Amino acid sequence: MTIRGRGLSPVLRWGLTLLLLVTVLWLVDPAAVGGQLQNVHGPWLLAALVITPFQVVISAWRWQFTVRRLGGQLPLGYAIGEYYLGTLVNQLVPGGVVGDAGRALRHRQRMKTTTLAVHGVMIERLSGQLVLFLLAAVLAAAWLPLPKPPMPGLFLLPGVLIVILLTWSLFQAPPLANWWAGFQADVRRALLSRSALPLQLASSLAVIVSYLAAFWCLAMGLGLSVAVDAPGLLLALCTVLLMAMVIPLTVSGWGIRESAAAVLWPLAGMDAEQGVALAVSYGVLVLVSALPGVFFLFSGGRQTPGRTAYQCPD
Template sequence: MNLLSNTGIRIALKWLLTALIIGAVLLLVDGKTLIREVARVPPSALAIGLVLGIGQVFLSAWRWRYTAGLLGLPIPYMQAVREYYLATFTNQVLPGGVLGDVNRALRHGADTDNRAAAAHGVAIERLSGQVVQAAVVVGGLTWLSITGRINGTDVTGADFPSPLSWLLAAVVVLALLGWFLTQKSSRVSAYFGTLRGDLTRALLSWPAFPVQVLTSLFVVTSYLAVFLVLASGAGYLNDLSSAVVIAALCSLLLLSMVIPVTVSGWGVREGAAVILWPMVGLPAEQGVALSVAYGALIFVSSLPGVLFLFNLPARRP
């Protein structure tokens, strides 16, 4: 009972923090302008974005199925789609943005009686996506800097990390992770030996690596495509250059959602928009409007996951 109570308190606090951050964002923008910008997005753009959101789930489910298959845990494609829908919906309504993936791994582990491999399959599938997303972010920041679209400071005058800084930070993190994975210590060493083997089979081997990268690139592209469709519908795109600027900024919004302090990135994503859009000479309200429309659209596209909420996996005999 205490565990359930503590969990409920943590969830309530995350929702409260989400509301507080969104409230702070609203204080930094003009409310009337924000409402007007959100209203500029036409129903046709929302419909196209919804179709793209559905496609994301089917493509991501294929990536997970491919990863699990390489680890010796085959899963029917439509079952993978159902489980991915459930995970996506859960991530949308529960704090942290990862509980749906944890549940997906647990359900798959219960169905296959191999919980470790099931957990690795989900983790590796998500890792491939995050690595590609980080590469897209670095590429976008580099383009913004080279073309002079971003001057290196935000609206408060604080220094903004250069693309080289982001790249060096990523290298340091990967180096520390590599060092940690190579440490020797009985049971921990045995576990990470298994993890290294699974990483090699499902991500770093041939043809797993190019398949994972290409699939993840399609997934990230579909995320950005939703933003671009919304931006186009609102009249924010004048030419190819403006589209690249919006895509680069939105890649940073996607990255901000990885920070697990709110519900489904709400608040953090909008706060990032408030900082990023003025850095390239665009109104903050435009960025927040895109962020709000994107968040609402992805939530709606995840609603089919409700249908599978109580569909428990059947254990093998």
């Protein structure tokens, strides 16, 4: 599940993306970033690209597993095709959730059950992001310099509490309260139950490890010494970049990811240009790896999921 920025139109999102990228390039040395990217070693770039199909297959299996836990059916071949297509849409359409919404919509049309289709995608995405935040917390605590008490951001606590209270009161409205109760039950069934949680955690961890492995391969290809000298630090920084990409204010995380790299790398004692070059190369890698989605867009031979025995109030 992704944070949704409904207030921004696609034009504003594209504008914000370009503004952030231009600002980052203005703050760093564009020639240094370009030189870093031009000297990337092809074999390492190919290694990073080879990892990406495994990400899609594992993610599609996680989606299939989630749907089955909810009582539905989702053939793995169909799930892989839909995941490729959804990833491609997320790369091209502002917001970062349109591809996931499309997966849910097409699944709903075939299954005739809105609740299962929507909850299946939401819980599958929630599984991945929960593991990402947990792993990021562990790596950050182990490798990143954390501020000492008193925390500089402590003044933000009242604002955070207000947001939590407002959100809680919003969910007390009868329509949302009813949906929230049903969603919680599905989360317990497909994610938090004793039989589901280990597989959800293992599959999500495998996906995130593959993301980090791709980052490491790109860092090696760019000749970044941190990939050899302090791989733990590199992976901790990259988990923060992955979390930055979750914020759906720009197109596929462009601008936000590079801005985060430009800030984080100097804080870790490295050149900002290296972090920006790594962030840009990762963005290009994700876009290229999603291109097979074009085949599934025009292919009419994707396997159709079977009917479901899941009874849900639509």
